[in-house]
Amino acid sequence: xxxxYQQLSATFLRLSRFGHLSAIAGWDMQTMMPAxxxxxxxEALAELSVLQHEILTDKRVGTLIAAAEQESxxxxxxxxxxxxxRAWQQASLLPASLVEAKxxxxxxxxxxxxxxxxxNDWQGFATNLxxxxxxxxxxxxxxxxxxxxxxxxxxLDLYEPGMTSARLDSIFGDLKxxxxxxxxxxxxxxxxxxxxxPVGPFAVExxxxxxxxxxxxxxxxxxxxxxxxxxxxxCGGVPEDVRITTRYNQNEFLSAxxxxxxxxxxxxxxxxxxxxxxxxxxAQARSVxxxxxxxxxxxxxxxxxxxxxxxxxxxVTAEMGDQPALQSDNFIRLTQRVKPGLIRVDADEVSxxxxxxxxxxxxxxxxxxxxxxxxxxxxxxxxxxxxxGLDTRGNYRDGCMQDIHWTDGAFGYxxxxxxxxxxxxxxxxxxxxxxxxxxxxxxxxxxxxAFDWMQQNIWQHGSxxxxxxxxxxxxxxxxxxxxFRQHLExxxxxx
Numbered sequence: 036x037x038x039x040y041q042q043l044s045a046t047f048l049r050l051s052r053f054g055h056l057s058a059i060a061g062w063d064m065q066t067m068m069p070a071x072x073x074x075x076x077x078e079a080l081a082e083l084s085v086l087q088h089e090i091l092t093d094k095r096v097g098t099l100i101a102a103a104e105q106e107s108x109x110x111x112x113x114x115x116x117x118x119x120x121r122a123w124q125q126a127s128l129l130p131a132s133l134v135e136a137k138x139x140x141x142x143x144x145x146x147x148x149x150x151x152x153x154x155n156d157w158q159g160f161a162t163n164l165x166x167x168x169x170x171x172x173x174x175x176x177x178x179x180x181x182x183x184x185x186x187x188x189x190x191l192d193l194y195e196p197g198m199t200s201a202r203l204d205s206i207f208g209d210l211k212x213x214x215x216x217x218x219x220x221x222x223x224x225x226x227x228x229x230x231x232x233p234v235g236p237f238a239v240e241x242x243x244x245x246x247x248x249x250x251x252x253x254x255x256x257x258x259x260x261x262x263x264x265x266x267x268x269x270c271g272g273v274p275e276d277v278r279i280t281t282r283y284n285q286n287e288f289l290s291a292x293x294x295x296x297x298x299x300x301x302x303x304x305x306x307x308x309x310x311x312x313x314x315x316x317x318a319q320a321r322s323v324x325x326x327x328x329x330x331x332x333x334x335x336x337x338x339x340x341x342x343x344x345x346x347x348x349x350x351v352t353a354e355m356g357d358q359p360a361l362q363s364d365n366f367i368r369l370t371q372r373v374k375p376g377l378i379r380v381d382a383d384e385v386s387x388x389x390x391x392x393x394x395x396x397x398x399x400x401x402x403x404x405x406x407x408x409x410x411x412x413x414x415x416x417x418x419x420x421x422x423x424g425l426d427t428r429g430n431y432r433d434g435c436m437q438d439i440h441w442t443d444g445a446f447g448y449x450x451x452x453x454x455x456x457x458x459x460x461x462x463x464x465x466x467x468x469x470x471x472x473x474x475x476x477x478x479x480x481x482x483x484x485a486f487d488w489m490q491q492n493i494w495q496h497g498s499x500x501x502x503x504x505x506x507x508x509x510x511x512x513x514x515x516x517x518x519f520r521q522h523l524e525x526x527x528x529x530x
Contacts, residue, residue, distance in 0.1 A: 038103070038106055039099045039100075039102035039103040039106060040099075040103040040106055040108060040112060040116065042099050043096070043099045043100065043103055043116070043119055044115075044314075044315060046090065046096060046099075047119060047122075047314065047315055047316060048314035048315070049090065050087055050090055050091060051313075051314040051315070052314070053083060053086065053087050053090075054087065054273070055273045055275075055276075056083065057080060057083050057084070057087070058271055058272050058273050059272060059273075059276065059278070060076065060079065060080055060083075061080065061271060062271040062272055062278045063076075064076050064077075064080075064142070064146075065145075065265045065266070065267075065269070065271075065280070066263045066264065066265050066278075066280060067263075070146075073142070073143075073146040074143075076142070077138070077139055077142030077143060077146070078139065080138055080142060081134075081135045081138035081139045081142070082135075084134050084135065084138045085131050085134055085135045085138075088126055088129070088131050088134045089131060091122060091123060091126040091127075092123070092126050092127045092131075096123050097123060097127070100116065100119060100120050100123060103116055104116065110499075111312065111317060111499060114317050114498070114499045114500070115312070115315050115316055115317035118315075118316030118317055118319075118498050119316055121196070121316075122316055124181075125178075125193065128177050128178050128181050129174060129177060129178075133170065133173060133174060133177075136170055137167075137170045137171070137174065137444055140163070140166045140167050140170055140444075141167060141442060141443030141444055142443070143163055143166075144160075144163035144164060144166070144167050144442040144443065145439060145442040145443055147159065147160070147163055148160060148163075148436070148439065148442050149266050151436065152266075152431075152432050152436045152437070153432065155430070155431050155432045155436075156431075157412060157431040157435075157436065160431070160436055161408050161409065161411075163442075164408050164441060164442070165408045167441065167442065167443070167444045168401060168402075168407075168408055168441075168444075170444060171190070171402060171444040171446050172186070172402060172404065174190070174444070175187065175189050175190050175402050175446075178190065178192075178193075184199070185200065185403065186402050186403055186404075187200055187398075187399045187402045187403055187446070187447065188200050190402060190446050190447035191203075191447035191450065192447075193447060194322065194323040194324075194445075194447050194448050194451055195322050195323055195324050195447075195450070195451055195454065195502070196322060196501070196502070197501060197502065197503070198324075198450070198454070200399060203395065203450050206454075206457075206514075206516055207388075207392050207395070207450075207453075209516060210388055210392070210453070210516065211392065213520060214385075214388060214389070215422075217385065217520075217523060217524065217527075217528070218373065218375070218385050218386055218389075220528060221373045221385055221527040221528065222373055222374070222375075224527070224528065225368075225372065225373060228368060229365075230365065230368050230369065230372065231359055231360040231365050232287075232360055232369070233287065233288070233289075233355065233358060233360040233361060233369070234358060234360065235285055235286050235287060235288075236285040236286060237285055237286075237287070237288040237355055238285065239283045239285060241288075241354045241355060242283050242288050242291050242292070242354070242355075243262070243283070244354055245288070245292060245350060245351060245354040245355065246262060246281060246291065246292065246295035247262060248350050248354075249292065249295060249296055249299070249347065249350070250262065250295060250299050250302075252347070252350075252480065252482065253296065253299045253300075253303065253333060253482065254303055254482065254483075254486055255299050255302055255303065255306070256277075256306050259274070259275055259276060259277060259306055260272065260276065260277035260278065260279065260302055260306065261277075261278060261279075262279055262280070262281070262295065263278065263279075263280045264280060264281065264282060264283065265280035265281075265282065266282065266439075267282070267380075267438075267439045268280050268281045268282060268294045268297070268298055268380065269298070269439075270298045270301035270302055270305070270330075272305075273305070274305045274306055274308050274310070274313070274318075275313075277302045277305045277306055279295070279298035279299065279301070279302050280298070281294040281295050281298065282294070288355055289369060289370060290380075290381050292351075293334055293338060293339075293370070294380070296333050296334045296338040297330045297331070297333060297334035297338075298330065299330075299333055300329045300330035300331065300332055300333030300334060301326060301329060301330045303329065303333070303486070303489075303494075304320060304326060304329040304330075304493070304494060305320070307489075307490055307494035307495070308320065308494065308497050309495055309496070309497045312497060316498060317497050317498050317499055318497045318498070319497060319498050320497070320498070321496070321497065321498050321500070321501075321502055321505055322451070322502050323448060323451040323455075324450075324451040324454035324455045324458060324502065325455070325458065325493070325502060325505065326451075326455070327451050327452055327454070327455025327456070327458075327459075328454075328455040328456075328458035328459045328462060328493075329455075329459075329489075329493070330455070331384075331455050331456050331458075331459040332459040332462055332463060332489070335384045335456065335459060336459050336460065336462070336463040336522070337463075337477065337482075337485070339370050339371055339384070339526075340474075340477060341367055342474050342475075342477040342478040343477050343478075344366060344367050344370055345363060345367070345478060346477065346478055346479070346480045348361070348363060348366055351366070371383075371526065371527070373385045373386065373527060374386075375389075375423040375424065375425060376423075376425070377419070377425055377427060377430070377433040377434065377437075378433060378437060379391075379394075379437065379438065380437075384456065384523070385523055385527060386423060387452070387453070387456070388453045388456065389422035389423050390422075390423075391449050391450060391452045391453040392422065392453070393415070393418040393419060393422055394438070394449040395449050395450045396418065397411060397414055397415065397418070398441070398446045398447070398449060400414075401446070402446050402447075411435045412427075412428075412431060412434065412435055415427055415434050415435040416428050416434065419434070454514070456519060457514060457515075457516045457518070457519040458506065458514065460518040460519040460521070460522040461506065461510050461512075461514070461515060461518040461519070462489075462492075462493070462509065462510065463522070464510070464518050464521075464522075465492075465509060465510040465511070466485060466488050466489075469488060470484055470485070470488060473485060492508065492509035493505065493509060496508075502514075
């Protein structure tokens, strides 16, 4: 006789397979699909979302979960059942009509954004965004009423289970108490350091080849993934078929290079999630912040370290040309340059948290109904002036229209970027304690010990443990933002 747990496992495997199709269709929508296919693709993805929603919210699933909780299960099965219940509860709060409407509105807003952003068309973008916000507020209301939380916290929990805005306010409040002074000190220090910029143009194919060689160095499995171009870099697909993207600028190559390293961090996590539990919730990434910790471990902790940069420099000059700006010391200064700018994805790691806090503060007010879409540009400029001293008035393209996240209603997502940076710093500190020779190994290009450590401590566990438990096991403590501050001070202020 098939147990309740086995029946649930079959249902979630089916959901996983539909999720596979949705992920690849979504990737294609952002990379290969002709513009004329937008409406039909959006409707198809919405239909798939409704189908998955109907399967997950079937009353039989709730009955099976209750029955499975009475069965004898091992630790992994219990963790899987916990994640099944969470997914079922979250989905059951929303009517299928809202799921469909939100999917269609998100596809429409995202596709139009691709043309509206280059055109600096805030009014056109705002029209679509209003619908996305209205539907997201309704989702937040339903979730908050069920959980007894604030509306924003109800959405935040979708991306970072267990995190609350109260805890974020404490973390970000501490960050704001020291980051502005640190940023100013670093900018002042670097102002006295000579810096030459590489002279382009840099052919797209040369940049692509450099990216591919770095992906290989970082252990990317090309048998289960690929690199493409999109308007906004991302990592998508599924563990068996990971799709990462970047964008190229022929006038400079560093943003594409570091973007590929960043997305490869996401990809390595996906490719190394526990295959023995594939298709089950417990085999999925623990949370968005944990996912981001993997990309920032690769890009910031490893990728911008002096040792890594020295090792890859021959590959860089082979593709980009051997010129004065690509001499070792200057190359390192280029990749560690701190200069507040308008674009989040191009920001250095010292000023980056300011971009995140700005978005967190705005989206929280937006979801709670304290501001409306029309209020975003002025508030954006006010906060950009306050945090980074930059003017965005009238520049919607490089201001409040630069990100893709709000187009599909991903409110509650942005805080995970800075949480991920903090987790990454904590992981790297623990790695160095466990492997005292790691810096020398990185210099030599021997990255396998670092990957083995990550496999042992993060990758293989999927969602078996809570985030706090995962980091307690890996580093000896739950999130400790002090490691992030120490990392920034050591890299940018130490002589």
